[in-house]
Amino acid sequence: MLELFAHPFSSYCWKVLIALYEREIPFEYRLLEQDHPENFERLKRYWPVGKFPVLVDEGRPVIESSTIIEHLDDEKFGAAAKMIPDGKETARQVRFMDRVFDNHVMGKMQVVVDQHIFNREALDITAMDRARAALDIIYDWLETQLGAEGWAAGEAFTMADCAAAPSLFYADWVHEIGDGRPKLKAYRARLLARPSVSRCVEDARPYRGYFPPGAPDRD
Ligand SMILES: N[C@@H](CCC(=O)N[C@@H](CS)C(=O)NCC(=O)O)C(=O)O
DSSP: OEEEEEOTTOHHHHHHHHHHHHTTOOEEEEEOSTTOHHHHHHHHHHOTTOOSOEEEETTEEEESHHHHHHHHTSGGGOSSOOSSOSSHHHHHHHHHHHHIIIIIIIHHHHHHHHHHHHOGGGOOHHHHHHHHHHHHHHHHHHHHHOOSSSBTTBSSOOHHHHHHHHHHHHHHHHSOOOTTOHHHHHHHHHHHHSHHHHHHHHHHGGGGGGOTTOOOSOO
């Protein structure tokens, strides 16, 4: 049985959980909460950096969300549609969009969140404004790339969408996409309606108080 060291509120854990749910792969949840210190200890043994998620497959750790999703595409986990399609061009586009969402959406959202975690008493407004300006740029670019229907890298739901769901979910909380970007706003709504994603949203709901800048009363 696979083990996943994760937390329901963690954006990168959502990314992997969405892939697990999409491919209907059973796993044991190793919850990273204070009342389970043994899970933190094991996580640190597998990955001293301490970041999560970490998947353990037959005793071997698989680290980094995109690598984990690639690992889960193995045929031994079943015949459900892969998160990285076989075609070389499509696969490259999926990996590209995965990087876009991790680096340019999640990463910029994290700048604002980190200020509220590590610098609460003296928020660096310039850094937060810069991050929000960067979000405006990537939101505008995504608006030009997305279709009125379908997913981030075409008609199939892929790893790019696994990355998009948590990054757009939380980024919209720190800097709203707004009505001026109808395709991106509709894409976020389509993601949240997807069963694999709505399951993550619901499982994370009890932990919304953890969102350092404060969670808005929506979604
Ligand atoms: N690049 C990593 C990022 C993982 C990451 O930053 N995880 C966050 C949770 S969403 C974390 O471990 N935070 C705790 C910490 O930084 O100590 C991945 O894709 O898995």
